[in-house]
Every structure is written in C-alpha cells, then in structure tokens.
Amino acid sequence: MGEESKPSGPDLTKGVSLADFRDGKLLGHVGGEDVLLVQAGSEVFAIEPACSHYHGPLAEGLVVDDTIRCPWHHACFSLRTGEATRPPALNALSVWEVTRDQDRILVQRKREVPQPSASHRAAPTPDRFVIVGGGAAGFGAAEMLRREGFAGAITMLSHDGAMPVDRPNLSKDYLAGSAPEDWLPLRPEDYYRDAGIDLRLNTAVAAIDPKARSVTLGNGDKLPFDRLLLATGAEPVTLQIPGADQPHIHTLRSVADSRAIINAAGGAKRALVIGASFIGLEVAASLRARKLEVHVVAPEERPMERILGREMGDFVRALHEENGVDFHLNDTAVRFDRTRATLKSGGVIDADLVVTGIGVKPRLALAEQAGLAIDRGVSVNAFLETSEAGIFAAGDIARWPDRHSGQDIRVEHWVVAERQGQTAALNMLGRRERFDAVPFFWSQHYDVPINYVGHAEGFDDIAVDGSIAGKDCLLKYRKGGRVLAVASIYRDLDSLKAELEMERSHA
Incomplete structure (x- = not known):
C-alpha cells in the first residue's frame, strides 16, 4: 500500500479510549477506510471523515448537537445517519456502528444507508410539482422532494442546455484547467431517470397562469401544476458600449x-x-x-x-x-x-x-407577467411562498425576510440558492419550515480562500482579528455595534462559529 493511501491513526477495531480524543475527535481507520470518531455530549459517533462536497477535513469542523459542519464550505452532516443536512454537500457520508467495552470504544461494522422516508410529511400532497429553473435552487428542490419520499410527478424546466452543474467551478477550478468537465454535473444523467424527475433542457417558459394552475412553454404547450417553484436565477449584465457584441x-x-x-x-x-x-x-x-x-x-x-x-x-x-x-x-x-x-x-x-x-440581474419576467408581488426581486414570506398561494420562489430571484439583519434581502450566493431550494421543497410538501439559514459564500483567489458569512449591505466599522496581509484573519462587519457579517482567510473554525452565533441570535 502506497504512503498516500495508508490508513490514518489507530485501528478502531482494536478500540481506543476517550483520553485519546483531541477536541472531541479522533481520526482512525477500520480496515482500509479512514473513520472519524466524534464525541457529541455523552455519545460517540463514527463517520466518514471527508466532506462529500470538496472533501474538506471534517476533523477540523464544528460539532453542533448531533451534526458536524465542514470547515471549508459549511456543509453539514448528521452524525447519526450521515445524511447531508445542509448544502453545498448533497451526498450522504458512511457511518459506522460504535460499541463500548468498559472504557474502550470500538468500531467494526458499517451501517446500512437509510432509505428515504415520507413518515414526517405533514399532510397528503398534490401530485404535480413543476420547477422552473435548472440551477442550484431548482436542483436542490427536486432532489429534496425525492429524498423526502415525494412520489408525485416532478417536472424541471431549464432554459440551459446542460444538466444542473456545480456553477462555482465554472469560474474557479474548471476554468483554470485543474478540474475536468465530468466533475461539473451535480448528478449524472441517469439520476434523473432513476429518480423519476422529468428534466427538460433547452426549454423556454413563456408564461405562468396562477389561476389556471398551468405553465405555458415556449412551443405553446401547457403544463398543469399543483405546486410551482420559480427558480429562474439571474443573468449577466451585458456591456452596452460600441463594439461589445463581438465574438471575442x-x-x-x-x-x-x-x-x-x-x-x-x-x-x-x-x-x-x-x-x-x-x-x-x-x-x-x-x-x-x-x-x-x-x-x-x-x-x-x-x-x-x-x-x-x-x-x-x-x-x-x-x-x-x-x-x-x-x-x-x-x-x-x-x-x-x-x-x-x-x-x-x-x-x-x-x-x-x-x-x-459587471454584475447580474434577476430573471423576473415570468413572475411579473404572473402578477406576483415584486420588490427588486420576487417577494416571498419566511416559507419562501410568493404572494400567490402554492407558488414558491428560491435562489437569486427571491427577496425574503432575513431574521438576522431584520431586513428583506436578496442575495446571489450559490449555497443560499441550494438551501432555499431545499426549504421550498419541504414547504411545497406542507411542512411550513422557515428559511433561517445565514447566507454564506466562498471565493477562491490563487491559494487564498475567502469565506463570508452573513449579509451586510452597509457597515459602520470593521473589527479585524489577526493579519490580513499574513493571510490569517477574521473580519467582523458591524453596524450600530451589531455584527452583520464575518469574512475570514484561513480561519475556518472561527467562520463556522460565527455562523452558529448568528443562527442562535435569532433562534
């Protein structure tokens, strides 16, 4: 076995002690697989140690109740089931059974992956769901509907010619030449077939009729719906100067x-x-x-x-x-x-x-044509429902009541769109869950990642902890003495803690 693939830490089948843990975690192995032990309260869990998004090291993450959060891009996983409970991760992680023999903790057997269950749906749901948009929010909604056991029809209408992809990669690793194109799709083509999601690419939507509960496609066909999600996203602002229409x-x-x-x-x-x-x-x-x-x-x-x-x-x-x-x-x-x-x-x-x-603008034409309430975006309530019952909006077009800032906000972040798509899906199923996630995005510049938590449309002062020039810093953006946002470079755990503090400040 090569050095790079050598298992990490102690052999967990032989047992370890809590005294061996560091900050409540211990990285070891079972056979040839690395396994992360995590102490959460009085319990110890065993989980795959690399985030299923970009393989961030969960050993450096933050444990919150019975979940663990990735230090790189703030994905979250259930320690009990391995389920990805918060984007940008979508795939579940493996978990192992943990047993105790007096003061020894042993890990020997991997658990079966739990199947999706519809047991916590609040009420019977209609059969026909339509999603307009093939980006982060649209995909997040479709995937969550099937994850939650929804058995009705899901039709996903995308004007794009490509399947839903990991868009941040388009300006980062893929554009730089360090990521192959087959990394881009969020799911392979057969996923949609196997999940029974009718994904229609290169499909224009001409109009929405809220009263008749139908969508008119660009070719004139009408598609009925019981619940509709608008996730039309944003489009780049084009340069309006002479010669700007050239092919280069x-x-x-x-x-x-x-x-x-x-x-x-x-x-x-x-x-x-x-x-x-x-x-x-x-x-x-x-x-x-x-x-x-x-x-x-x-x-x-x-x-x-x-x-x-x-x-x-x-x-x-x-x-x-x-x-x-x-x-x-x-x-x-x-x-x-x-x-x-x-x-x-x-x-x-x-x-x-x-x-x-030079910026993007939300695609609002369909919402405006349908008579939905508009305020520099599609106005939605805390459950991401528009002014028309049964029609929801998520992603770059949605302006929602943000409990942390106390304002209605609209942001154009990939992770926010994914999370909103998932919450909208739950509410299309009748769950009535508030969208309370704190906005998060990351940006990559050469070897320097910048993480940003929260939302500050303006700030009075910035408190800097550490050294910006030294690439080791945490910046707090404050208005009226209140922290609205936090940016960081190589302060991943502090960034996670700031996110948690913002969540708990309006819980």
Missing part, C-alpha cells in the same frame, strides 16, 4: 460560457477582464493559471471595497498583482474597435479575449 467578448454564467472562454484562451495571449467583482477576479486568476497576460478594468478605487472594506480590497489587489494581473482602476471601457478597448481615461488595451463581469 464573453460573459460567464453557464457551462457553455465557460467552455467558450476556455476555447478562446487556447489561442489568446492577452485577456481583458471588465469588472473587479468576485466573478471577475476569479476569472482573472483562472486565466493567469492558463498563462495569459491579464488586465482588469473597473470603475472603483479598489476591488471589492463595498463588500469587504478598504484593507481587504487592497489585499485582494496586491494578491492579484503578485500573480501578474495588471489593474486599471477608476476607469471603464467606452468602446471596442475589434480587439482594441478604449478606456474612459484615454488608455488603450489590445486583448484577443475579453470577459465582462
């Missing part, structure tokens, strides 16, 4: 977009990224990984200052400059003449590949 100028939202940028990068030498947003700078980092010369043009004084503050903005800029990115800030592109971009300052950048990342 791209936006990034879909698999097709990412493929097109990768293909263009193969023959390009210099790339221009317009916009210093998270997406824009992740694209810049990915194109640097492909050895392109990269220039970034943005109107602000420093990247991400509005969300992360001055000091973190300066750090992000310096990090990208250390990796060869040239910034042109306080500036905008005003015209393209073939490959030549003219800037407002009078400067000129010649680039054979251009990617614009």
Whole structure:
C-alpha cells in the first residue's frame, strides 16, 4: 500500500479510549477506510471523515448537537445517519456502528444507508410539482422532494442546455484547467431517470397562469401544476458600449460560457477582464493559471471595497498583482474597435479575449407577467411562498425576510440558492419550515480562500482579528455595534462559529 493511501491513526477495531480524543475527535481507520470518531455530549459517533462536497477535513469542523459542519464550505452532516443536512454537500457520508467495552470504544461494522422516508410529511400532497429553473435552487428542490419520499410527478424546466452543474467551478477550478468537465454535473444523467424527475433542457417558459394552475412553454404547450417553484436565477449584465457584441467578448454564467472562454484562451495571449467583482477576479486568476497576460478594468478605487472594506480590497489587489494581473482602476471601457478597448481615461488595451463581469440581474419576467408581488426581486414570506398561494420562489430571484439583519434581502450566493431550494421543497410538501439559514459564500483567489458569512449591505466599522496581509484573519462587519457579517482567510473554525452565533441570535 502506497504512503498516500495508508490508513490514518489507530485501528478502531482494536478500540481506543476517550483520553485519546483531541477536541472531541479522533481520526482512525477500520480496515482500509479512514473513520472519524466524534464525541457529541455523552455519545460517540463514527463517520466518514471527508466532506462529500470538496472533501474538506471534517476533523477540523464544528460539532453542533448531533451534526458536524465542514470547515471549508459549511456543509453539514448528521452524525447519526450521515445524511447531508445542509448544502453545498448533497451526498450522504458512511457511518459506522460504535460499541463500548468498559472504557474502550470500538468500531467494526458499517451501517446500512437509510432509505428515504415520507413518515414526517405533514399532510397528503398534490401530485404535480413543476420547477422552473435548472440551477442550484431548482436542483436542490427536486432532489429534496425525492429524498423526502415525494412520489408525485416532478417536472424541471431549464432554459440551459446542460444538466444542473456545480456553477462555482465554472469560474474557479474548471476554468483554470485543474478540474475536468465530468466533475461539473451535480448528478449524472441517469439520476434523473432513476429518480423519476422529468428534466427538460433547452426549454423556454413563456408564461405562468396562477389561476389556471398551468405553465405555458415556449412551443405553446401547457403544463398543469399543483405546486410551482420559480427558480429562474439571474443573468449577466451585458456591456452596452460600441463594439461589445463581438465574438471575442464573453460573459460567464453557464457551462457553455465557460467552455467558450476556455476555447478562446487556447489561442489568446492577452485577456481583458471588465469588472473587479468576485466573478471577475476569479476569472482573472483562472486565466493567469492558463498563462495569459491579464488586465482588469473597473470603475472603483479598489476591488471589492463595498463588500469587504478598504484593507481587504487592497489585499485582494496586491494578491492579484503578485500573480501578474495588471489593474486599471477608476476607469471603464467606452468602446471596442475589434480587439482594441478604449478606456474612459484615454488608455488603450489590445486583448484577443475579453470577459465582462459587471454584475447580474434577476430573471423576473415570468413572475411579473404572473402578477406576483415584486420588490427588486420576487417577494416571498419566511416559507419562501410568493404572494400567490402554492407558488414558491428560491435562489437569486427571491427577496425574503432575513431574521438576522431584520431586513428583506436578496442575495446571489450559490449555497443560499441550494438551501432555499431545499426549504421550498419541504414547504411545497406542507411542512411550513422557515428559511433561517445565514447566507454564506466562498471565493477562491490563487491559494487564498475567502469565506463570508452573513449579509451586510452597509457597515459602520470593521473589527479585524489577526493579519490580513499574513493571510490569517477574521473580519467582523458591524453596524450600530451589531455584527452583520464575518469574512475570514484561513480561519475556518472561527467562520463556522460565527455562523452558529448568528443562527442562535435569532433562534
């Protein structure tokens, strides 16, 4: 057996003592499989030690009651069953039976994976559920409906040509060339067939009739529904300047977009990224990984200052400059003449590949046409139900009452969309569960991950613990003395604790 695949820690079949645990955890093995022992109260559990999302080390995670949270992207698993109870993880982890012989703890047998049960559905549900959207929220809802034992019809209508994918990868590892395309799908094609989910790709939806309870497709066909989830997501804002419609100028939202940028990068030498947003700078980092010369043009004084503050903005800029990115800030592109971009300052950048990342806008046309209440998004209540009974909304389009900030908010985070899709599914089944998850997202810049918990549309001050320049910090964004959000670099456990504190502050 090679060194890399050598099992970790002690042989748990021979037993260990609680005195061997560190911070309530112990990593060992059963046969050739690594197993994590976790003490939670008076009980000890045994679970697979790597998160099923991106294989984050659960031994470094946070135990909350009888669950464990991943330090990387805040997924959550039941220690009892291994079920992924919170995205971005979707797949369950293996669990093992734990026995005690006096003061010895032994692990020998893996438990059977529990089958989905409909036992906790509150009431009989209608038979026909329609989901409009093939992104994180739509997929999260469809998968949760089947996980909960819903046996009725699920039709999922997606305007995209690709199956639901792990969208964060499109600007990160996949675009950088370090992740293969077969990592992208959230589930393989046969999952939808086996789960009885009618996934219709390249399908336009023309209208929704709340009274007749039907959806009109782009080809004129009508599809009846008993419950409907709107998860239409957002679309990139396009650049409205002369010459911006040329084929070498791209936006990034879909698999097709990412493929097109990768293909263009193969023959390009210099790339221009317009916009210093998270997406824009992740694209810049990915194109640097492909050895392109990269220039970034943005109107602000420093990247991400509005969300992360001055000091973190300066750090992000310096990090990208250390990796060869040239910034042109306080500036905008005003015209393209073939490959030549003219800037407002009078400067000129010649680039054979251009990617614009100047923001996205929610796709609200269907909701507006259906007469649903709109307020810079689709207005929903705490159960993600719109102004029309039986029609729910989730993901980038939904504006919901956030108990932590005390405001109605709309955010465009992947993990939020997945979690909202799952909660919407439960409420389509009649469960009446509030959506109370604290918003979370992560961004990757070269070897530096930035985690962000909460939501601060504005802040009075920022309390910094640690060193931003040293890539070891926790930042608290406060307004009126109250912490609204926390950003961190390599403070994963502290980030998890901040998330938990926010949850408990409005429990």
